[in-house]
Amino acid sequence: MSEAALLIEADDPVLDSAFVIEMVRQMRAIDAYGTYDNWSVNKILDPFVMTKERKREIPVIGDPDEVTMSRVKAFYNAIAAMIEKECGLMAVPMLNLSHEGFGRVIITVGKLVVMDRTLRDVHRFGFASLSKMKDEADKLLSVALEIIGKHSEVAGM
Amino acid sequence: MSEAALLIEADDPVLDSAFVIEMVRQMRAIDAYGTYDNWSVNKILDPFVMTKERKREIPVIGDPDEVTMSRVKAFYNAIAAMIEKECGLMAVPMLNLSHEGFGRVIITVGKLVVMDRTLRDVHRFGFASLSKMKDEADKLLSVALEIIGKHSEVAGM
Numbered sequence: 130m131s132e133a134a135l136l137i138e139a140d141d142p143v144l145d146s147a148f149v150i151e152m153v154r155q156m157r158a159i160d161a162y163g164t165y166d167n168w169s170v171n172k173i174l175d176p177f178v179m180t181k182e183r184k185r186e187i188p189v190i191g192d193p194d195e196v197t198m199s200r201v202k203a204f205y206n207a208i209a210a211m212i213e214k215e216c217g218l219m220a221v222p223m224l225n226l227s228h229e230g231f232g233r234v235i236i237t238v239g240k241l242v243v244m245d246r247t248l249r250d251v252h253r254f255g256f257a258s259l260s261k262m263k264d265e266a267d268k269l270l271s272v273a274l275e276i277i278g279k280h281s282e283v284a285g286m
Numbered sequence: 287m288s289e290a291a292l293l294i295e296a297d298d299p300v301l302d303s304a305f306v307i308e309m310v311r312q313m314r315a316i317d318a319y320g321t322y323d324n325w326s327v328n329k330i331l332d333p334f335v336m337t338k339e340r341k342r343e344i345p346v347i348g349d350p351d352e353v354t355m356s357r358v359k360a361f362y363n364a365i366a367a368m369i370e371k372e373c374g375l376m377a378v379p380m381l382n383l384s385h386e387g388f389g390r391v392i393i394t395v396g397k398l399v400v401m402d403r404t405l406r407d408v409h410r411f412g413f414a415s416l417s418k419m420k421d422e423a424d425k426l427l428s429v430a431l432e433i434i435g436k437h438s439e440v441a442g443m
Contacts, residue, residue, distance in 0.1 A: 223390060225382050233380060237392070240399040240433065241440065276397065283398065283440050 136178040137171040137259045144170055148266045149259070151210050152177075155203040176200060177262055179255020193230050193251045201234075201254050205244075208266055209236050212243060212273050218284055220273075226251065236273065240286040243273035293335040293415075294328040300416050301327055305423045308367050309334075312360040333357060334419055336412020350387050350408045358391075358411050362401075365423055366393050369400060369430050375441055377430075383408065393430065397443040400430035 143149055149170075156173050157165055165173050177200060193201075202224060209220040218238050226232035230251040236244040248254075256262035277284045300306055306327075313330050314322055322330050334357060350358075362379045369377040375395050383389035387408040393401040405411075413419035434441045 223380060223382050223392065225380050235380065235392075235394070237399050237402075240402070240437075242394050242397040242399060245394075245397070280397075280437075280440050283437050 135171060135175050136180065137175055139169060139171050141171065141259055143260045143263050144174075146263055148207065148211060148263050148270075149174070151207045152203065152262075155207045155210070156200075159199050159203060174259065177204070177255050178258060179253055180257065183255070184253045187253050189230065189250065189252045191229065192226065193254075197252060197254055198226070201248070201251060204254075204262075204266075205234050205236065208244065208269050208273075211266070211270050212236065212238065212277075215270070215274055216277050216284070218277070224248075238273075238277055239284040241276065241280055241284040243276050243284070244269055292328060292332050293337065294332055296326060296328050298328065298416055300420050301331075303420055305364065305368060305420055305427075306331070306416070308364040309360065309419075312364045312367070313357075316356050316360060331416065334361070334412050335415060336410055337414065340412070341410045344410050346387065346407065346409045348386065349383065350411075354409060354411055355383070358405070358408060361411075361419075361423075362391050362393065365401065365426050365430075368423070368427050369393065369395065369434075372427070372431055373434050373441070375434070381405075395430075395434055396441040398433065398437055398441040400433050400441070401426055 137144070153170050153173055160166075202222075205222045205224060209222040212220040216238065220236050220238045220243065222234065222236045224232065224234045226248070230249070232248040232251060234244075234246050234248055235242055256265060294301070310327050310330055317323075359379075359381060362381060366377040366379040373395065377393050377395045377400065379391065379393045381389065381391045383405070387406070389405040389408060391401075391403050391405055392399055413422060
């Protein structure tokens with residue numbers, strides 16, 4: 130992908146939000162070969178932006194590839210990390226792909242399920258824009274924190 | 287494996303327990319080609335008995351094969367089915383193998399994690415005897431039901 134094709138601007142203010150910083154950290158954590166070392170932040174996160182045009186180019190046959198899976202994991206790991214920061218309790222993500230891009234992802238805190246989502250069309254995992262990704266993350270985070278607040282005893286088990 | 291090598295007796299009284307009947311049901315459910323149709327119950331469950339001698343014959347290289355995985359799933363599906371029968375709420379198992387036979391399996395009821403186990407050495411999944419398997423299942427079941435009883439509000443979410 131050429132630099133010109135990036136869909137996130139280098140000066141996008143959303144890049145400074147806590148969630149996006151955590152996302153970059155997660156992406157760098159799985160980058161065992163240092164491929165991203167010299168990449169700008171907007172280039173690292175660019176594949177998360179999934180426009181209609183990009184979706185059209187992705188075949189939906191068989192199981193999603195490792196790179197796509199690692200992005201899905203990075204997103205939910207980042208959510209778990211944010212939950213952990215906010216509530217001070219360990220949040221553990223668990224992802225299960227059944228077949229052909231379907232699956233389920235949950236995040237548990239203690240004995241409490243704070244997020245539970247069915248995954249569909251994992252091949253084309255992504256968001257309409259960077260700010261849409263942040264909105265989605267903020268929503269999941271606030272719902273999770275609300276559940277933890279209500280059932281703190283179970284979350285502390 | 288010849289009939290003579292079976293490690294469960296055909297008249298073992300444990301075969302009549304509710305859990306073992308559920309196990310057989312789970313094993314038949316995943317038997318898409320009807321291989322087990324003419325098999326006796328003790329023959330179907332025989333691979334769950336994992337003696338030291340049998341363990342020694344199993345190589346622990348790479349990921350466990352599909353047949354082993356299906357047995358692990360059948361066991362935890364049966365536990366989930368028993369929980370569901372006892373408490374009347376849907377119990378959902380979720381199994382995640384990370385690599386080389388390590389993983390995690392949880393069962394959730396509503397937003398409550400009623401069972402959470404780390405899996406090790408999945409290649410050699412099994413129990414010393416049929417009654418040991420039933421004991422293990424009974425233990426998991428009673429712990430799960432206790433948690434549900436204590437936190438019925440979260441389990442009903």
